[in-house]
Amino acid sequence: MNLLDTLLGHFGEKSADRIAEELAPLLAPGETVQRAFGQVRDLIVFTDRRLLLIDRQGVTGRKTEFVSLSYRSIAMFALETAGHFDLEAELRLWVSGQPQPIVRALGRNAGADAIVALLAQHAPR
Secondary structure, eight states: OOHHHHHHTOOEEEOHHHHHHHTGGGSOTTOOEEEEEEOSSOEEEEESSEEEEEEEETTTOOEEEEEEEEGGGEEEEEEEEOOTTOOOEEEEEEETTOSSOEEEEOOSSHHHHHHHHHHHHHSOO
16 A cells, blocks of 8 residues: 555555554454455454454544454445545445444545455355
């Protein structure tokens, strides 16, 4: 992920090894980080067992929300873009048992396409 993408708030791929070290206390024994995508402070992490959504809040980023979703709990997902010149893409995840989707703004980047492809790969059959 280059500096311009970071400044524009686009999700781009991050080093899975570095993210695995950072998230080691949150991972189950034997759980591995497959791929990770990050924005300025937020992360979307795909492990071999679940999807982690990490939202750092506030000016300092000290308050952090961790959302852990098993792949089979994701009932549906959607990527919404407004067109070629729009700098926003929005990911929506509908989780079993919740009427409202989880929404994450992704910006415009190849990261959005890769995230949707990974969700499709992990979707229950």
